[in-house]
Amino acid sequence: KAGVTQTPRYLIKTRGQQVTLSCSPISGHRSVSWYQQTPGQGLQFLFEYFSETQRNKGNFPGRFSGRQFSNSRSEMNVSTLELGDSALYLCASSLGHDFYFGPGTRLTVT
Amino acid sequence: GEDVEQSLFLSVREGDSSVINCTYTDSSSTYLYWYKQEPGAGLQLLTYIFSNMDMKQDQRLTVLLNKKDKHLSLRIADTQTGDSAIYFCAERRDAGNMLTFGGGTRLMVKP
Numbered sequence: 001k002a003g004v005t006q007t008p009r010y011l012i013k014t015r016g017q018q019v020t021l022s023c024s025p026i027s028g029h030r031s032v033s034w035y036q037q038t039p040g041q042g043l044q045f046l047f048e049y050f051s052e053t054q055r056n057k058g059n060f061p062g063r064f065s066g067r068q069f070s071n072s073r074s075e076m077n078v079s080t081l082e083l084g085d086s087a088l089y090l091c092a093s094s095l096g097h098d099f100y101f102g103p104g105t106r107l108t109v110t
Numbered sequence: 111g112e113d114v115e116q117s118l119f120l121s122v123r124e125g126d127s128s129v130i131n132c133t134y135t136d137s138s139s140t141y142l143y144w145y146k147q148e149p150g151a152g153l154q155l156l157t158y159i160f161s162n163m164d165m166k167q168d169q170r171l172t173v174l175l176n177k178k179d180k181h182l183s184l185r186i187a188d189t190q191t192g193d194s195a196i197y198f199c200a201e202r203r204d205a206g207n208m209l210t211f212g213g214g215t216r217l218m219v220k221p
Contacts, residue, residue: 004152031207043198043211056206090152092209097141097160097202099209101153 002027004093004102012108018079021105025072025093029100031055032074034066037088037104046089049074081109114201114212121218128189130215132182132199139201142175143209144184147196156184156197186217194219 005024013019025032033048033056045058049068066076078085086109092099114134122128134142140161145153159166159173159182166173172185182199196216200209 006152033208035209035211042213043200043209045208045210048206048208050207056208058208092153094207097158098155099143099202100155101145103152 004091004100006089006091006102006105008105009103010106010108012110013081014110015081015083017081018077019081019107020075020077021089021091021107023074023076023091023093023102025074025091026095026100029093029095030072031094032068032072033092033094033099034074034076035090035092035101036060037090038086043090046076078107083109085109113210114199116197116199116212116215118213119216119218121220122189124189124191124219124221126189128186128193128217128219130184130186130197130199130217132184132212134180134182134199134201134210134212136201136203136210137177137180138203141202142173142182143200143202144171144173145198145200145211147198147214153198189217189219191219191221193217 007022031050034046048056052068063079068074088104090104092101143158144156170187174183196214198214200211
């Protein structure tokens with residue numbers, strides 16, 4: 001069974017731009033959650049989607065948004081990028097209480 | 111402050127046992143997890159324990175949970191150089207399908 005895939009793996013953007021990251025969960029997993037990892041703040045929860053609905057949301061500004069499609073694939077979008085948005089963005093796929101993470105997307109904002 | 115706390119660094123010799131500790135504060139935690147992260151990679155799920163258990167063993171890994179003290183530990187037997195990585199503990203609370211992570215413990219294994 002294929003693992004969690006994330007695209008792209010690396011991105012370089014300029015302040016003020018917007019970016020869309022994609023996550024494909026393990027087949028059959030309907031929950032997808034997103035995390036931001038930075039050296040200063042560690043791993044922080046962004047949001048979780050289940051059956052195309054956002055179920056939980058972390059403490060991030062409205063510039064961070066996401067969605068989930070009927071095939072469970074999820075995207076997250078960050079608008080008006082700031083330097084502090086530079087991070088590794090990880091998505092996790094779960095069926096019950098197991099959470100499996102993808103390799104992440106490394107976003108650099110210059 | 112963090113709800114889940116870990117020591118920053120642990121150094122052991124190859125072949126020794128490693129014990130990585132974690133404390134958490136929320137008594138409603140249902141599952142507790144250990145993840146491994148190697149440089150440039152995502153998080154690899156190593157093992158997890160349900161909160162009504164006090165021990166779980168999986169090959170070289172042993173997880174101990176002291177719910178009264180809210181203390182979780184991961185023991186790696188016969189530690190190898192390939193075990194060098196950052197280890198994160200995480201809790202899943204009763205409400206919400208999301209994880210709260212500790213800051214990570216960097217394990218260095220010396221040959």
